[in-house]
Amino acid sequence: xxxxxxxxxxxxxxxxxxxxxxxxxxxxxxxxxxxxxxxxxxxxxxxxxxxxxxxxxxxxxxxxxxxxxxxxxxxxxxxxxxxxxxxxxxxxxxxxxxxxxxxxxxxxxxxxxxxxxxxxxxxxxxxxxxxxxxxxxxxxxxxxxxxxxxxxxxxxxxxxxxxxxxxxxxxxxxxxxxxxxxxxxxxxxxxxxxxxxxxxxxxxxxxxxxxxxxxxxxxxx
Ligand SMILES: Cc1cc2nc3c(=O)[nH]c(=O)nc-3n(C[C@H](O)[C@H](O)[C@H](O)COP(=O)(O)O)c2cc1C
Numbered sequence: 001x002x003x004x005x006x007x008x009x010x011x012x013x014x015x016x017x018x019x020x021x022x023x024x025x026x027x028x029x030x031x032x033x034x035x036x037x038x039x040x041x042x043x044x045x046x047x048x049x050x051x052x053x054x055x056x057x058x059x060x061x062x063x064x065x066x067x068x069x070x071x072x073x074x075x076x077x078x079x080x081x082x083x084x085x086x087x088x089x090x091x092x093x094x095x096x097x098x099x100x101x102x103x104x105x106x107x108x109x110x111x112x113x114x115x116x117x118x119x120x121x122x123x124x125x126x127x128x129x130x131x132x133x134x135x136x137x138x139x140x141x142x143x144x145x146x147x148x149x150x151x152x153x154x155x156x157x158x159x160x161x162x163x164x165x166x167x168x169x170x171x172x173x174x175x176x177x178x179x180x181x182x183x184x185x186x187x188x189x190x191x192x193x194x195x196x197x198x199x200x201x202x203x204x205x206x207x208x209x210x211x212x213x214x215x216x217x218x219x220x221x
Contacts, residue, residue, distance in 0.1 A: 001177055003033045003078035003170075008094035010041045011084075016159065020118040020148060020166040021082040027170025033078065033177075041093045043069060045100065054103035055208035066100050073104075077177045078114050079142070080170070081133040085121035090132055098136050106201070107214045108141030108194070114176045116169055117147040120162075124151050141190060143183045145169065145176050194220050 005025045009015035025035040043065040053061040060066055073079060083090035090098075104110060117133035119126055126149030134144040148169055150162035175181070198221055205212045215221045 001033045001078070001174065002076045003028045003035050003080065003173065003177075004072055004076040005035065005037045005080040006082060006094065006097070007037055007039045008041060008081075008083045008091045008097075010091065010093070012039070012041070015084070016120040016150070016152060017082050017084045017118060019159070020120065020150070020162055021080060023163045023166040024080050024082075024116075024118060024148075024170035024173075027167035027172075028078070028080075028174050029170075030167075031171040031174035033174050036072070038069065038072065040069075040097050041091075045069075045093070045096050047096060048099040048102070052102075052207065055106060055204070055211045058103065058210040058214075060100060060103065062100075066097075069097070070104070074109060076113065078173050079110070079137065080115055080118065080173070081137065082118040083129065083133065085119055085125060085129045088125050088128055090129060094133075101136075101140060103210075104140045106197075106208070106211045108190070108218075110137065110140035110142035111190075113137075113142040114145055114173060114181070115142055116145045116173060118166055119147070119149040120159075121149065121151050123153050126151060138186060138189060139193075143176075143181075143186045145173055145181070 005021045007018050007021050009017050029035045046062050046064050083094045115137045117130045119129040130147035137144045148165045150159050201215050
């Protein structure tokens with residue numbers, strides 16, 4: 001079982017959010033997973049240029065580090081997303097990865113994968129930022145098991161508690177993957193999304209040939 005942790009703070013090893021990610025990956029490793037941390041701030045990831053060619057060919061037209069990162073994510077069973085709160089959102093580096101994911105979303109390529117999210121903030125709005133990351137996971141077809149955040153204003157004891165909780169969440173992620181844990185509400189949301197996105201795929205079937213073939217293979221249209 002492989003679990004990838006994405007870190008996205010530009011503060012590198014000084015990042016508080018990375019401390020939560022390290023704890024989560026330690027927990028996952030203790031529970032038996034092979035783990036890998038990837039820092040997207042160190043990668044060459046260009047902005048999506050909305051050329052739509054991924055929908056036609058199944059491959060992003062931009063030549064940078066995205067394709068190799070995508071292949072790692074697709075090979076993983078679990079994905080842990082992490083970002084500090086930057087203006088009540090994720091960092092630009094993580095958002096750049098999200099924006100490069102239309103193929104993953106259109107073809108629901110994280111179907112069967114599980115993940116969760118981690119954040120730290122100077123003051124608050126922890127849940128808002130966790131929801132952004134967990135919604136991304138859902139949009140890509142995956143399920144999320146929860147999230148952990150810490151407001152740095154609450155001091156070192158809050159951070160210690162968040163580190164412990166992240167480690168537990170890492171262990172729990174391994175269990176969720178092993179038992180193929182059902183999340184009925186998320187399954188309903190996936191079905192509803194496919195039910196409405198089907199019309200977008202059909203409306204673009206002449207151009208989005210790769211998407212269309214994938215949907216036919218899956219029996220979604
Ligand atoms: C550009 C920038 C924007 C930020 N925006 C917010 C914010 O909107 N709300 C908040 O509570 N903290 C905000 N912060 C504080 C960070 O979220 C906080 O310091 C966080 O713990 C940093 O995590 P890191 O050490 O992993 O980089 C911001 C920090 C920076 C540098």
